[in-house]
Each structure stands twice: as structure tokens, then as C-alpha cells.
Amino acid sequence: MLTRENIIEESRRLGFGDVGFTSAEPFTSHLDYLRNHQDEYGWVERVGLALVDGTNPKTALPAAKSIIVLLEVYFREAFPVSLESHFGRCYLDDDRMTRDGLTSRIKVFRDFLRRGGIDSKVPFNLPHRVAAARAGTGTFGKNCLFYAGRTARMSSWVLPITIVVDQEFAPDEPTLTMGCPEWCRNACIAACPTRALKGNGTIDPRKCISYLTYFGRKITPRELREPMGLYVYGCDRCQNVCPRNLPWLSQELSMNPRVEAKAKDFEMSTLLHMDRLFFESRIWPHMFYMSPDDLWKWKMNVARVMGNSRDVGYVSDLVRAYRENGDVRVQGMIAWALGRIGGRTAKTALESFLGASEVTVREEIEAAREAC
Ligand code: SF4
Numbered sequence: 147m148l149t150r151e152n153i154i155e156e157s158r159r160l161g162f163g164d165v166g167f168t169s170a171e172p173f174t175s176h177l178d179y180l181r182n183h184q185d186e187y188g189w190v191e192r193v194g195l196a197l198v199d200g201t202n203p204k205t206a207l208p209a210a211k212s213i214i215v216l217l218e219v220y221f222r223e224a225f226p227v228s229l230e231s232h233f234g235r236c237y238l239d240d241d242r243m244t245r246d247g248l249t250s251r252i253k254v255f256r257d258f259l260r261r262g263g264i265d266s267k268v269p270f271n272l273p274h275r276v277a278a279a280r281a282g283t284g285t286f287g288k289n290c291l292f293y294a295g296r297t298a299r300m301s302s303w304v305l306p307i308t309i310v311v312d313q314e315f316a317p318d319e320p321t322l323t324m325g326c327p328e329w330c331r332n333a334c335i336a337a338c339p340t341r342a343l344k345g346n347g348t349i350d351p352r353k354c355i356s357y358l359t360y361f362g363r364k365i366t367p368r369e370l371r372e373p374m375g376l377y378v379y380g381c382d383r384c385q386n387v388c389p390r391n392l393p394w395l396s397q398e399l400s401m402n403p404r405v406e407a408k409a410k411d412f413e414m415s416t417l418l419h420m421d422r423l424f425f426e427s428r429i430w431p432h433m434f435y436m437s438p439d440d441l442w443k444w445k446m447n448v449a450r451v452m453g454n455s456r457d458v459g460y461v462s463d464l465v466r467a468y469r470e471n472g473d474v475r476v477q478g479m480i481a482w483a484l485g486r487i488g489g490r491t492a493k494t495a496l497e498s499f500l501g502a503s504e505v506t507v508r509e510e511i512e513a514a515r516e517a518c
């Protein structure tokens with residue numbers, strides 16, 4: 147029979163930052179929270195993420211007795227600035243589709259459990275951060291993120307991996323508390339550009355840039371385009387401003403070679419002009435929350451970023467992309483981006499688009515001309 151010590155030793159051998167244990171009791175207070183905030187979280191159920199089911203570990207493994215929580219430090223190596231500026235760091239080395247990094251280490255860990263006679267499941271919908279705190283591995287921040295208690299210089303650059311097992315282990319002392327210092331004065335809440343953070347340690351996920359970049363069928367509302375800034379997919383702003391993360395951010399880290407190797411594919415111009423084949427083979431395996439049918443959304447987000455960059459070098463890309471794209475949401479955002487960059491070339495291009503057949507696009511063009 148495997149002991150806690152055997153498991154801790156194996157997790158270290160596989161390079162995980164920390165490990166903790168908790169019972170397989172249901173997460174009842176989290177369930178209550180979800181039920182009382184259906185207006186904010188109902189959409190998550192509708193897209194099939196089954197958060198309510200995830201609050202009971204026995205849904206994933208009926209014989210569940212304990213949960214082992216592994217903490218993965220996903221920011222051990224540096225990422226190219228060109229990527230960090232536009233994508234959430236936790237997605238930059240995401241191997242859930244390619245299955246050649248973290249996923250394979252989790253598999254080795256579960257094989258080790260299996261050889262020790264332990265059955266396990268890794269449910270995607272368990273409340274990972276709450277489980278990690280219940281297993282004593284860290285505390286919460288007012289930005290709703292989880293902060294490590296013993297690894298990664300106690301920063302939030304960790305992913306809790308929750309493994310439900312059918313063997314009972316003595317649980318660790320829970321650390322279900324807010325770990326923010328009084329003196330911080332809520333830097334994350336002030337810095338959140340879309341006011342998603344409510345100030346009491348909770349969030350309206352529908353207002354978070356992460357949600358806004360992946361979900362929704364309409365063109366991004368005008369009042370959000372500037373606050374969403376340079377993010378194409380995800381957002382790290384409330385983590386970048388957090389003093390609890392400064393000790394980690396102050397280090398010189400060596401470059402992550404896997405991420406560096408794909409940086410060229412993620413250049414803004416490449417993304418704006420990519421076709422379905424390129425998307426499916428080069429982008430989707432790494433960032434898969436938007437399907438190939440949502441290519442318009444990638445392009446709309448990139449056009450917004452180009453506008454917010456105020457870089458006149460993007461004007462010719464935007465003009466070309468306007469003619470390449472029939473989607474009115476992309477065309478509308480391109481018009482907005484040209485208006486935001488401004489200048490004579492952008493204005494001339496907008497005038498040449500005035501014959502657009504769609505009313506919504508014409509309105510965007512008119513507004514952009516005025517902005518110029
Ligand atoms: S990730 Fe960005 S948008 Fe979401 S809460 Fe943090 S700062 Fe706000």
C-alpha cells in the first residue's frame with residue numbers, strides 16, 4: 147500500500163512544485179455559491195463544463211476516498227514578451243491537446259498510483275482552487291486566483307491538479323483563507339480593466355477578459371474594446387500587478403524553448419490572415435477554446451489588438467484583411483481599429499470601404515472616420 151510519503155516523493159521526482167491531501171467530501175459551500183450565482187455561472191453549465199457535478203468527487207469516481215492535489219508551476223521558464231503581451235501565460239505551454247508535457251507527467255503519476263493498487267480520476271470540473279486550499283497548499287487572492295503556500299515563491303503561477311483516488315489518506319490542514327496583505331489596497335481590483343473583480347474575493351466571469359476573448363457570438367461592444375487592450379486570448383493583468391507575485395516576477399528566468407519555437411505562428415499579422423488549415427494545424431492544438439468555426443473571433447480579437455497598439459505599421463494588414471474577410475464582425479472591428487490608429491492612410495482606406503453593404507459595418511466605418 148502506498149503511503150503519503152511515497153506519493154510526496156514521487157510527485158517531487160516528477161517535478162511538481164507541491165502536493166497536498168484532502169478528503170473526497172463534496173464541496174458543499176462551492177455548490178451553494180454556484181447555485182446562488184446562476185446568472186454569472188449558468189453559461190458554464192450550458193457550454194458543458196458541468197461545474198455543479200464537479201462539486202462531488204464521487205461523480206467522477208464512486209469509490210472516491212481522498213483527493214491528491216499536485217501543484218504545477220507553469221511559469222518556471224520565461225516566455226517571449228511578444229506572447230506575454232497578448233496571451234494569458236497559463237495558455238502558452240498548454241499541452242492538453244498535444245499531450246506531450248504536463249499531461250504525460252500526470253499520466254506517469256497515475257501509473258505509479260495504479261501500480262500501488264490505487265484507482266484514480268482527474269476530473270476537469272472539480273473546483274481545483276478550493277480543493278488546493280482544502281489540501282493546505284496555499285491561499286486565495288482577491289483576484290480570485292490561488293496562491294501557492296510553499297512553492298513558486300508563494301505566487302499565483304501554479305495550476306492545481308486534482309486527482310481523486312479510492313484510497314484514504316490523512317488530510318492536510320486546510321488553508322481556506324484570503325492571503326492578501328492589508329497594505330496592498332486592492333491593486334488587482336483597481337487594475338482590472340473590465341471591472342470583473344467584485345472586491346470581496348469573487349468575480350463576475352462574464353466580465354473577465356478571458357471570457358470575453360473566447361465566448362460570445364457578437365462583435366465586442368464598443369465600450370469594452372479599449373479596456374480589453376492588447377489581449378487576444380486570456381488576461382494576466384490582475385496577476386501582473388499583484389505584490390504577492392513580485393518575488394517571482396523579479397527573477398531572470400531562462401527562455402521556455404517549446405514556447406519560443408512557436409512564437410512566430412502567433413504573430414499578430416499571421417493570425418489576422420491565417421486560413422482554417424493553418425489554424426487547425428498550428429494554433430488550435432495549443433489554444434483550443436475557440437473551434438475552427440470561430441476563426442472570425444480570433445481575427446476580430448487580433449484586429450482590436452492592432453487598433454489598441456496604435457501601430458501604423460498594421461494599417462496595411464488591416465486593409466488587406468478587410469478585403470479578405472466577409473464576416474461583418476471582423477470587418478466592423480477592422481474599421482474600428484483603423485479609426486483608433488488614425489492617420490491619412492487609415493482614413494483613406496475607411497473612405498474606400500464606405501460602399502459596404504451591411505448597415506452595421508457602415509456604422510462602424512462612419513464612427514471610425516470621425517475618430518480619425
Ligand atoms: S484576468 Fe484580466 S479581466 Fe479577468 S479579472 Fe483579472 S484583470 Fe480582470
Ligand code: SF4
Binds near residue numbers: 287
Ligand atoms: S493585488 Fe493585492 S488584493 Fe489583489 S490579490 Fe494581490 S495582494 Fe491581494
